[in-house]
Amino acid sequence: MSTSATPAVAAPATAAPPVLEISSLSVDYGVGDGAVRALHDVDLTLRRGEVLGLAGESGSGKSTLAYAVTRLLSPPGVITGGDVRYHPREGGPVDVLAMTPRELRAFRWQEISIVFQGAMNSLNPVHTVRTQLTDVLRAHRPGMSRAARTARAEELLALVGISADRLGAYPHQLSGGMRQRVMIAMALALEPEIVVMDEPTTALDVVMQRQILRQLVRLREELGFSVVFITHDISLLIEFSDRIAIMYGGRIVEQAGAADIYRDPRHPYSDGLLHSFPALRGPRRELTGIPGSPPDLRAMPPGCAFHPRCPKAFDPCDRRTPHLAPADSDTGRSVACWLNDDRRPGEE
Structure with a gap:
């Protein structure tokens, strides 16, 4: 660069x-x-x-x-x-x-949330993207309905430039860059500061x-974290x-x-x-x-x-x-x- x-x-x-x-x-x-x-x-x-x-x-x-x-x-x-x-x-x-x-x-x-080193290998290989994104919401916002959790997961993928139809995909079906962006979406799930x-x-x-990184800067400007x-x-x-x-x-x-x-x-x-x-x-x-x-x-x-x-x-x-x-x-x-x-x- x-x-x-x-x-x-x-x-x-x-x-x-x-x-x-x-x-x-x-x-x-x-x-x-x-x-x-x-x-x-x-x-x-x-x-x-x-x-x-x-x-x-x-x-x-x-x-x-x-x-x-x-x-x-x-x-x-x-x-x-x-x-x-x-x-x-x-x-x-x-x-x-x-x-x-x-x-x-x-x-x-x-x-506060963290995207770990080697993040693109941090997703669970036996669960779909939907399951892993909604698990965060289920654990921290137990009052959310299943439909609301799915809608939020779709919104999160849209934030990082991934189509909602990839919610049903497993990690091995995504490119390295997409897996990385899923991890960023997960880190933003609860709108941390x-x-x-x-x-x-x-x-x-x-x-x-x-x-x-361009997406990260754009999200920072939009969400204020x-x-x-x-x-x-x-x-x-x-x-x-x-x-x-x-x-x-x-x-x-x-x-x-x-x-x-x-x-x-x-x-x-x-x-x-x-x-x-x-x-x-x-x-x-x-x-x-x-x-x-x-x-x-x-x-x-x-x-x-x-x-x-x-x-x-x-x-x-x-x-x-x-x-x-x-x-x-x-x-x-x-x-x-x-x-x-x-x-x-x-x-x-």
Whole structure:
């Protein structure tokens, strides 16, 4: 996908109220001396109606963050600190981490839904599309009649561009792109305020990726929900996100508007991601990539986790960990890098 043009999606006004606030969220896998820290004090705000992209290499903590926020972490994953606050349209903020199992059941699908990684293989192969869409409605809206559930299922398929006559189809009778769109329709069944998409288009070709993401943006504009879109492919986010957060080694290292990240990445890791894929239009350019491999979470390097791979590393990088801090008050950009810190090496 080309990124030779300016991103088409304009960021919403910064005054838009938050719908989800994550503060100092930390996650470990395992307990005791053998625990591995997968998320380090993550701070992130999702504003109402925006598409927030979350990018980074495999193992950077993107999916762990999604599962922690939705309380879907499987053992041995443990949330060890922080807060997750959901802001409904009416009433005060809700502490997601303090919800009871019953409250969580009501919260999921109705307020927040998730399209899992490998979504096109998530449908049950022995049930029709109709059965799988109406099961969601039966479980969460028991008062709906059978006819109303079927009508809603037809409406959901229409939203994602699939004919109602495919309700009787089994997953193997659908293309990969159609299965993916069915999963998106299922995520929208109860009109949630937030949709988390964990690399939902990874297994699809670039043409189908583009079609699905265009539909997603259109649905966001029509229905007003917010999206957290997780992927390792920053080129997708540049075009379809309002704002992007870059993760590395379990931390967020840069947050900015999609256009700002594209034009002027401030963290060397963000710059490396941008130069790891070819442009389809414009002059040829050499792909520089990022040397080395992501860090082993069991033996993280001291200081900045990226410094062993960073072409711009200097004195404090291998000794002190930079914290995410504002880098541009006008755009709301924040960066965790000593290159963007006003303090001189050796200063605390």
